[in-house]
Amino acid sequence: NAGVTQTPKFRVLKTGQSMTLLCAQDMNHEYMYWYRQDPGMGLRLIHYSVGEGTTAKGEVPDGYNVSRLKKQNFLLGLESAAPSQTSVYFCASTSGVLGYTFGSGTRLTVV
Amino acid sequence: AQSVTQPDIHITVSEGASLELRCNYSYGATPYLFWYVQSPGQGLQLLLKYFSGDTLVQGIKGFEAEFKRSQSSFNLRKPSVHWSDAAEYFCAVGAFREYGNKLVFGAGTILRVKS
Numbered sequence: 001n002a003g004v005t006q007t008p009k010f011r012v013l014k015t016g017q018s019m020t021l022l023c024a025q026d027m028n029h030e031y032m033y034w035y036r037q038d039p040g041m042g043l044r045l046i047h048y049s050v051g052e053g054t055t056a057k058g059e060v061p062d063g064y065n066v067s068r069l070k071k072q073n074f075l076l077g078l079e080s081a082a083p084s085q086t087s088v089y090f091c092a093s094t095s096g097v098l099g100y101t102f103g104s105g106t107r108l109t110v111v
Numbered sequence: 112a113q114s115v116t117q118p119d120i121h122i123t124v125s126e127g128a129s130l131e132l133r134c135n136y137s138y139g140a141t142p143y144l145f146w147y148v149q150s151p152g153q154g155l156q157l158l159l160k161y162f163s164g165d166t167l168v169q170g171i172k173g174f175e176a177e178f179k180r181s182q183s184s185f186n187l188r189k190p191s192v193h194w195s196d197a198a199e200y201f202c203a204v205g206a207f208r209e210y211g212n213k214l215v216f217g218a219g220t221i222l223r224v225k226s
Contacts, residue, residue: 031212040120042201042216043155050211058213090155096212099145100205104154 002026006091006103013081013110021076021106023091029101031094032074033058034066036087037105043090049074081110113138113204117217124192125225132187132220134176134202143205144185145214146176150198158200161185172196197224 004025013019023032030051035043045058047066055066063085065077074093078085091103114137124130136142146158159170166178176187185202202217 033214035216040218042115042117042218043203045213045215048211048213056211092214094212094214096207099157099160100214102155 004091004093004101004103006089006106008106009104010107011109013078013108015081015083015110017081018077018079019081019108020078021089021091021108023074023076023093023103025072025074025091025093025101027093027095027101028071029093029095030071031096032068033092033094033100034064034074034076035090035092036060036085037090038087046076046089081108083110086110113142113206113213113215115202115204115215115217117200117202117220119220120218121221121223123223123225126194127191130187130189130192130196130222132200132202132222134185134187134217135183136185136202136204137183138204138206140206140208142185143207144176144178145203145205146170146174146185146187147201147203148172148198149201149219155201158187192222192224194224194226197222 007022033048034046049068052071067075089106092100094100116135144161147155161168199219205214
């Protein structure tokens with residue numbers, strides 16, 4: 001089925017470890033986004049991309065890096081995980097016309 | 112930049128009663144507005160969206176929302192709530208005419224349904 005796929009779905013990290021979250025979409029969307037969701041704060045934009053090879057900072061970019069080497073993939077990296085990065089991460093994509101498609105989320109716990 | 116306010120953090124309604132969830136937005140141009148629902152531990156499901164035209168929008172699961180430009184509001188309504196509607200609801204505004212086509216979310220309203 002067409003859509004947005006996030007891997008992994010769950011992960012536990014120790015403080016200081018690094019990891020990469022993968023987002024893949026098969027709808028040929030130009031725009032891709034990474035959000036984090038925390039209780040009482042809704043979804044906040046971390047980074048986004050307006051096309052292959054581009055990235056831009058969102059509302060809460062500190063501690064994260066991203067890359068979009070291929071149009072269909074948008075990677076979110078944590079170089080040195082901190083407990084404050086415990087959250088649920090959602091990826092989304094859009095063509096900019098019909099609305100957004102969201103992945104099912106990645107639940108990350110940093111201990 | 113756009114912003115969204117959902118004034119109610121929690122709302123409790125009785126099953127069968129009517130529901131209205133409030134959403135106010137701030138955006139300089141014509142907004143694109145969305146309501147999403149999230150059940151515990153689940154992803155986001157789109158309930159409805161407003162791009163243009165009729166200001167009363169019908170969505171899935173019997174929900175509707177009304178866009179009121181003069182009040183900068185996009186409130187979600189349902190005439191009769193079912194226990195399965197208990198979830199968290201997010202209002203969002205999209206800036207499709209600005210760089211990045213970013214979607215900005217409100218903080219969410221948690222709906223509890225009592226029997």
